[in-house]
Amino acid sequence: SQQGEEDPQALSIQEGENATMNCSYKTSINNLQWYRQNSGRGLVHLILIRSNEREKHSGRLRVTLDTSKKSSSLLITASRAADTASYFCALRRVDSSYKLIFGSGTRLLVRP
Amino acid sequence: GAGVSQSPSNKVTEKGKDVELRCDPISGHTALYWYRQRLGQGLEFLIYFQGNSAPDKSGLPSDRFSAERTGESVSTLTIQRTQQEDSAVYLCASSTSRSGGSQETQYFGPGTRLLVL
Numbered sequence: 510s511q512q513g514e515e516d517p518q519a520l521s522i523q524e525g526e527n528a529t530m531n532c533s534y535k536t537s538i539n540n541l542q543w544y545r546q547n548s549g550r551g552l553v554h555l556i557l558i559r560s561n562e563r564e565k566h567s568g569r570l571r572v573t574l575d576t577s578k579k580s581s582s583l584l585i586t587a588s589r590a591a592d593t594a595s596y597f598c599a600l601r602r603v604d605s606s607y608k609l610i611f612g613s614g615t616r617l618l619v620r621p
Numbered sequence: 622g623a624g625v626s627q628s629p630s631n632k633v634t635e636k637g638k639d640v641e642l643r644c645d646p647i648s649g650h651t652a653l654y655w656y657r658q659r660l661g662q663g664l665e666f667l668i669y670f671q672g673n674s675a676p677d678k679s680g681l682p683s684d685r686f687s688a689e690r691t692g693e694s695v696s697t698l699t700i701q702r703t704q705q706e707d708s709a710v711y712l713c714a715s716s717t718s719r720s721g722g723s724q725e726t727q728y729f730g731p732g733t734r735l736l737v738l
Contacts, residue, residue, distance in 0.1 A: 542726060551625070551712065551729035552664075597663060607652060607671065609727065611664040 513541075513581075513598040513612030521618040528585040530615040532598030533578075541574055542599045542609065543583050552597065555583075560603075590621045623647070625730035627713050633736045634703055642698045642733045646715030654727060655688055655698050656712045664712060670696060703737045710734050 513532040522528050532541070540559045544552040558565045558574045558581065565572045571584040585592055595616045599609040626645045634640050646653050651672045656664040666680040670690040681687070685703075690696040700707055714727040 544729075550710070551731040552714075552727075554726040554728070557726060599664075607669060607725075608666060608677070609654075609664075610666070611656075613663040 513600055513610065515596075515598060515612040515615045517615060518613070519616045519618070521620065522588055524588060524590055524619055524621050526588055528588050528592070528617055528619070530583045530596050530617070532581045532583075532612055534581075534598075534600050534612075535579060536600065536610075537603040538576070539601045539603050539606075541572075541581050542601070543570075543572060543581075544597045544599060544611075546595045546597065546614070555596075585617075588617075588619045590619050593617060593619045625713055625715050625728055627711075627730035627733050629733055630731065631734045631736075633738065635738055636705060637702055639699065639701045640703055640735065642700075642711050642735070644696045644698070644713030644715075644730060646694070646696070646713070647728055649693075650715035650717055650728070651693050652716045652725070653690055653696050654714045654716075655696070656714065657682075658710045658712060658732070660709070667698070667711075700735075703735075705737045708735055708737045 513534045515532050538560055540557055542557045543555045545555055546552045556567045556572050558572050569586045574581045595614045597614045598612045628643045653670040655667040657667055658664050668688045669677040685701045688698045710732040712732045713730045716725040716727045
């Protein structure tokens with residue numbers, strides 16, 4: 510599959526705990542992006558990591574990228590109930606300057 | 622400073638009817654995308670518009686699907702003779718297109734939830 514495959518499909522944690530989601534892929538990428546979706550509606554861009562980067566931070570988010578293993582992870586630290594959402598990785602392939610290929614997502618539930 | 626808007630928010634139609642979905646991108650965004658998201662799944666690329674270039678229609682699932690965009694403004698996605706399998710959320714996104722276009726992020730609308738009975 511050219512798309513990102515995410516695991517776990519679903520994750521339930523207690524507020525305050527950390528949440529880790531993983532994305533694996535099979536193609537060569539230009540960059541990898543993570544998006545969040547609340548209630549099955551519009552997606553919100555969280556963070557972009559380029560193929561020559563290994564780690565990136567944004568607030569409580571930490572993204573890593575290992576191009577040799579073709580995998581990325583999204584870590585949300587000190588989770589909050591408001592973090593409950595679906596999280597998608599999206600790949601921008603080397604041979605496409607505009608098309609994003611989305612994974613199937615991880616549904617995160619943060620219990621208060 | 623409005624974001625991407627889509628209408629209608631929800632659409633219920635009968636099998637065999639045509640539907641038209643609308644997307645208003647962020648002003649100044651030259652690129653516009655349509656995606657389909659079936660329940661519990663990721664996004665499927667449908668079509669991409671960039672300025673006055675020919676659109677990339679490679680993701681349209683059948684000839685019942687078509688989309689238009691006038692210049693860099695509103696886009697409409699039309700589904701003719703709807704089938705139950707067309708039930709999904711249809712999402713629109715827009716983005717700027719910097720040099721090379723490879724680093725832009727996409728800004729999504731809230732989607733149109735289509736239910737075909």
